[in-house]
Amino acid sequence: MKIVLIGFWLSFLSLIVCGEPKGSLVQRAPAKFVQLANPYQGNEAAVLAGSKLFSRECAACHGKDAHGIGKAPPLVTPDVRHAPPGALFWVLRNGSLHRGMPSFAHLPEPQRWQIVSYLENIR
8 A cells, every 4th residue: 555655656756856748738749640631621611610619619718719718828829720631529528637628539530630621711
């Protein structure tokens, strides 16, 4: 039991000292996701659906115009505008609890790609 507690505290302390890796979330996406292409690329219906999903799922934190609210970053920055679609998809799928970004893995994969389509459209 003592070994488990010591291991827990060492892990906790390393998180405090080291923190989360630096860089934006899209910069941290694994290569296998970065390489993914948006299956809805150029599909206007997907952009419209993504706009509705963004309003419902994202606008409360990132703002209706994606310029960010409070601690939620704007999504109209060069970092997001130039991000590969697969990296945006990875961020939606995984989120980052440390940074306050929830995972949207509860949304079906096509809906996450529709949000990516919308984000690509507002670039």
